[in-house]
Amino acid sequence: MKEYKYTEKKDTRSGFGAGLLELGRTNPNVVALCADLVGSLKMGDFIKENPERFFQIGIAEANMMGIAAGLTIGGKIPFTGTFANFSTGRVYDQIRQSIAYSGKNVKICASHAGLTLGEDGATHQILEDIGMMKMLPHMTVINPCDYNQTKAATIAIADYEGPVYLRFGRPVIPIFTDPNQKFEIGKAWMVNEGTDVSIFATGHMVWKAILAGHILAEKGISAEIINIHTIKPLDEEAILKSVAKTKCVVSAEEHNRLGGLGDSIAQVLVKNTPLPMEYVAVNDSFGESGTPEELMEKYGLSENDIVDAAQRAISRKQA
Amino acid sequence: MKVNPHNKSIDELKEVAAQVRRDIVRMVHAVNSGHPGGSLGCTDYFVSLYFKVMNYSTDFKMNGEGEDLFFLSNGHISPVFYSTLARAGFFDPKELATFRKLNSRLQGHPATEEGLPGIRVASGSLGQGLSVAIGAAQAKKLNKDNSLVYVLMGDGELQEGQVWEATMYAGGKKVDNLIATIDRNGQQIDGSTKEVMPLGDLRAKFEAFGWHVMEANGNSFETLLPALDQAKAATGKGKPVMILMDTEMGYGVDFMMGSHKWHGVAPNDEQLEIALQQLAVNEAADY
Numbered sequence: 001m002k003e004y005k006y007t008e009k010k011d012t013r014s015g016f017g018a019g020l021l022e023l024g025r026t027n028p029n030v031v032a033l034c035a036d037l038v039g040s041l042k043m044g045d046f047i048k049e050n051p052e053r054f055f056q057i058g059i060a061e062a063n064m065m066g067i068a069a070g071l072t073i074g075g076k077i078p079f080t081g082t083f084a085n086f087s088t089g090r091v092y093d094q095i096r097q098s099i100a101y102s103g104k105n106v107k108i109c110a111s112h113a114g115l116t117l118g119e120d121g122a123t124h125q126i127l128e129d130i131g132m133m134k135m136l137p138h139m140t141v142i143n144p145c146d147y148n149q150t151k152a153a154t155i156a157i158a159d160y161e162g163p164v165y166l167r168f169g170r171p172v173i174p175i176f177t178d179p180n181q182k183f184e185i186g187k188a189w190m191v192n193e194g195t196d197v198s199i200f201a202t203g204h205m206v207w208k209a210i211l212a213g214h215i216l217a218e219k220g221i222s223a224e225i226i227n228i229h230t231i232k233p234l235d236e237e238a239i240l241k242s243v244a245k246t247k248c249v250v251s252a253e254e255h256n257r258l259g260g261l262g263d264s265i266a267q268v269l270v271k272n273t274p275l276p277m278e279y280v281a282v283n284d285s286f287g288e289s290g291t292p293e294e295l296m297e298k299y300g301l302s303e304n305d306i307v308d309a310a311q312r313a314i315s316r317k318q319a
Numbered sequence: 320m321k322v323n324p325h326n327k328s329i330d331e332l333k334e335v336a337a338q339v340r341r342d343i344v345r346m347v348h349a350v351n352s353g354h355p356g357g358s359l360g361c362t363d364y365f366v367s368l369y370f371k372v373m374n375y376s377t378d379f380k381m382n383g384e385g386e387d388l389f390f391l392s393n394g395h396i397s398p399v400f401y402s403t404l405a406r407a408g409f410f411d412p413k414e415l416a417t418f419r420k421l422n423s424r425l426q427g428h429p430a431t432e433e434g435l436p437g438i439r440v441a442s443g444s445l446g447q448g449l450s451v452a453i454g455a456a457q458a459k460k461l462n463k464d465n466s467l468v469y470v471l472m473g474d475g476e477l478q479e480g481q482v483w484e485a486t487m488y489a490g491g492k493k494v495d496n497l498i499a500t501i502d503r504n505g506q507q508i509d510g511s512t513k514e515v516m517p518l519g520d521l522r523a524k525f526e527a528f529g530w531h532v533m534e535a536n537g538n539s540f541e542t543l544l545p546a547l548d549q550a551k552a553a554t555g556k557g558k559p560v561m562i563l564m565d566t567e568m569g570y571g572v573d574f575m576m577g578s579h580k581w582h583g584v585a586p587n588d589e590q591l592e593i594a595l596q597q598l599a600v601n602e603a604a605d606y
Contacts, residue, residue: 031461052461053461055457057488058484058487058488058491060481060484060485060487060488062446062447062450062480062481062484063450063453063481063484063485063488064450065450066447066448066449066450066451066453066454066481066485067450067451067453067454067457067485067488068454069440069450069451069454070440070450070451070452070453070454070455070456070457070458071454071455071457071458072454072458073381073382073383073388073439073440073451073454073455073458074382074383074384074455074457074458074459074461074462074464075382075384075458075462076458076461078454093444093447094447094450094481096444097441097442097443097444097447098440098441098447098450098451101430101431101432101441102430102431102432102440102441103431103432104440
């Protein structure tokens with residue numbers, strides 16, 4: 001199992017803030033919009049340097065999505081910022097009609113996704129956002145795994161023409177990817193090569209998968225770990241290449257079991273090569289208040305849950 | 320700086336309007352679906368914008384740099400939008416015959432997906448157009464582009480909450496390169512706006528949100544054109560401009576006038592003939 005050392009922990013939303021700051025300096029068409037959550041979204045540095053390119057919308061997310069769509073018509077590249085819940089469920093129809101169906105070049109940047117938002121509880125812990133966004137035609141869906149990757153993804157999506165949903169989170173987590181990485185949309189990242197089971201993880205679950213990989217290695221199990229930072233378009237080639245070797249699959253995501261990364265992978269498998277697969281995901285429920293770690297444990301999203309799922313998947317393989 | 324490519328006189332505008340109204344009733348009749356009532360009521364407004372008031376090019380470019388832009392928020396009155404765009408020169412009027420049919424660029428509600436020239440955003444799900452128009456207006460300011468942004472909404476559409484988010488934004492943030500118009504025909508699908516959901520004092524409401532509010536008769540070029548001129552003159556003064564435009568649903572076809580029943584119903588063969596007799600114009604110009 002490959003070692004990933006880290007010296008620092010940071011939140012992925014700060015990676016977004018850093019990426020946006022850099023875009024402010026390099027791309028004059030980039031503009032930012034926020035619905036009264038500038039501090040939470042780490043947009044302050046961009047705003048300080050580019051006050052004329054920032055639009056404070058107030059607590060009116062539907063209006064924010066519409067204004068963003070309109071800004072694209074004048075050649076701007078709008079980055080909207082609010083919590084994932086208010087970036088998707090609250091404004092689904094605005095995104096659907098004014099952005100996705102209208103083919104508008106809006107970057108919907110969503111923080112505090114999933115359970116790890118923590119103490120605020122289920123009203124704010126959206127676990128359905130990946131599903132909603134991936135169902136929209138034209139939409140690209142990205143869920144990077146650490147600070148560095150979120151920064152790189154933020155910068156990369158400005159150069160891509162079309163609507164993007166960029167999902168990130170609140171808690172500090174290890175920084176383990178290359179600070180100088182080039183982010184390729186739709187290209188899965190091989191975290192660890194292995195032979196017994198393929199673990200496809202996204203977002204905060206990638207680090208958990210690495211922890212699980214070490215536990216599995218101690219048990220003599222060689223886990224292949226792949227970071228699916230882009231859920232749509234899905235890197236089917238990387239998935240099929242991996243499962244051709246391992247013959248069984250675990251998906252890991254901080255999202256409802258229904259409609260997330262796991263379902264996208266399952267579609268690839270049933271169409272091409274039906275194989276045993278286990279989901280590590282929230283089992284069709286809402287979250288609740290608690291610390292991020294407590295919640296990940298209670299809702300079955302710990303490294304031990306990935307280990308158990310891997311062993312179950314392996315045990316289901318045809319002899 | 321662009322100019323209006325037609326710049327017609329009032330008499331010429333009336334002829335164009337009659338032609339557009341003929342197109343509307345023929346389009347909805349042909350597919351036995353669509354929304355003739357609001358389309359007929361707003362015909363004079365569309366014709367005024369595209370044949371006199373707005374400065375634009377029919378060589379359509381999405382970014383509309385240096386051009387006045389128009390957004391239709393109440394997308395169900397697509398027949399009047401499509402006919403106006405075709406008659407203004409964005410595409411061949413013959414294409415109006417494809418309205419609401421399979422593989423057409425003229426979808427039931429306006430869309431950009433099929434690339435119809437003149438359409439800059441999809442609309443149909445109500446309440447979204449004002450926000451989009453504000454965004455386009457803000458981009459013009461960033462681009463130091465002095466042209467204007469127009470948006471039309473229905474009065475029933477004001478029941479959507481997003482409209483008021485956008486209204487608060489435009490007033491509060493002084494989006495003064497924007498001219499919004501409300502088609503105040505007092506009708507919606509289930510009856511009159513009074514019965515369904517009273518709209519209250521719209522002038523007072525928009526003024527309270529920091530808008531410059533005007534009122535105009537939308538079915539008379541003699542009053543509508545000066546109102547649109549005054550609206551233009553009111554831009555650039557720190558306030559978005561609102562025209563509360565009184566129209567009669569179904570205007571121009573007597574049996575369709577003034578009733579919500581023709582909101583989304585097509586005329587039958589006999590009704591079409593009567594309507595076309597009332598909209599007498601050079602038949603040879605029909606699509």
